Amino acid sequence: MARTGSGSLLARRDIKLDSFLKRNTERTVYERIRACEPCVVISESINKVYMHVVLSDDRVYLTEYPPRTLTAAFSFRRVRDIELVNDLPDFLRGKDRELCQHIRITYVTEKPARRGRDWLRRNHRAGLPRAVQPSRRTSHCPVITHTLEGYPVHSERGAEELHLSEPTRSASCPNPEALGLLRIPHPPTRPPSTPPYSPTSPPTSPLSPSNHRLNTPEPGQVPTRIGSVLSRLLRRACVNSREEREAELHLYAVSHTSRLYLHLQSSWNSFIIRSTLLLDPVYRGRCRASSDSPPGKRLPAISWERTAHLFAQLSSELLQEGISVESLYLLLQELRTAAHRNVALRRLFWRSGEVCVFLVQTLEESLHGCQSLSGVYTADQLLLSTLVVQTLAVMFRETEVEPARLNLLSAKKGALASRMLLALICDPELQTQNQGSPIDREVSCALLCLCDQALLAEYLDAACSLLFELLLLGHNASRCSPADNFLSVGWILRVLQPHPHLTSFIGHQAQQVVLVLSDLxxxxxxxxxxxxxFQRCRLLLACLQYNNQLAQHLRAHFREEFRYFVKLSCAEEKLPPHHPISQPTLRLVGQILTLLR
Incomplete structure (x- = not known):
């Protein structure tokens, strides 16, 4: 669901669905829609209904076919697992039955188990599918050649048929007002002083201060401040009374070239990273956009045309000849900050292409050009290289559905991607440039080493984040058809294989995982x-799974350290439970420990 310059969806869109979403969603919601695909949906109350799945940056929506209402199914904050199920659905026939992509999403719900209160609530007669051991499926990239129209659907009434163009309301969508569900066209009204809902903030309890009964004193009620304190106490007391349980949503992708699973995985990864980072006040202030401001102080959203104009101005300043290092550094800081706050600017970055090529060239010259002559790193080189790498990493965020990104990186057999990968890796062993008399060097050596070590460590952290983004790109390519299987994880590691500092770079990342998870x-x-x-664990796991030489290196040099110093129990204590990224990180640590045995 990438967009053209005017903000509309690409030519492969469903025109009716696109028009519906444009009319019935706010601009901030519509602009962050990543993908829409038709699926057969099965949940605890939906039994094999053909619907559209609408995927945004923070949640998944369901709408009928044709669309009439848009309802939030779940937020990525509640997701525990997204996996492919290797089975043969009994309600499909022929090749569709063999090639259909079955996605199972496990999420947590807090609402008490009462009938008729949740669209995805349990219906004991609806028979959920069971996971089947992998046996008859060899590919998770379906090429569906038939439509679902006319296939029999097993239900409690016996033989029914699924029609794609049924004029009546779908059985999966009762009255949304009766269900208490989020309906995008008519968001609930709030008092002017109440901040808008944020996907990274915890859900508001009915007893929270945002309730009108507690915010507006009436005769016989306690004052607002006392009511707010009382509401917090009551909310804390009723936490234990909530019934938190796991629920499942099953999606059977029926498009000819479905990438819904890839979009779900990348959206989930992006969400847990962003929502975890937003717990940091410094990062939250850096990324705060005009739409995140309180309603009374909210600035008007910047249009696509205005964003394109500002990006063109900044690009021309960056690409001018004879720019000084100080001016370059300041302009890159401005570009990075703007990219944090504006997704449209990140898309423009990949569509222009010139700025990306310039940043890769700057990284090559800054980190390796001068260093290859003198054999040392300088503070200026490390500072500029770190900023370049951080800027590139930001540009990868939430741009998975931007076709220009893949086109740019895969052009000329991945020439630009290869340059970016090779320029990214550096020697983690510190080498500093100290000039002057022996006495001056002896006096300043300690301070210089500490400074340079900190700068080099910051660069290595940024390099790991960018390499993580490239590996995500490779994971998406690895799961697609052979024609698109160019920038795969295996290809990325093969490109890096000849680099003289690759093993020491990977060793540094492994050592940092050990240090972070140790008792020290x-x-x-x-x-x-x-x-x-999380990013380092994904990098190590990719090395263990996709490259034999790197896997052997990690087992030879770090098996004992991981065995004696890295414990899952210790990792659970160090990863705060309120961080959305904690549970996925623990799963990665467990996989690494298993592969290093």
């Missing part, structure tokens, strides 16, 4: 540390 470090990880640990 601080008891709790900050949001940034949690995200970095």
């Amino acid at each position: 470090q601080e008891p709790f990880l900050s949001p940034a540390q949690s995200v970095l640990l």
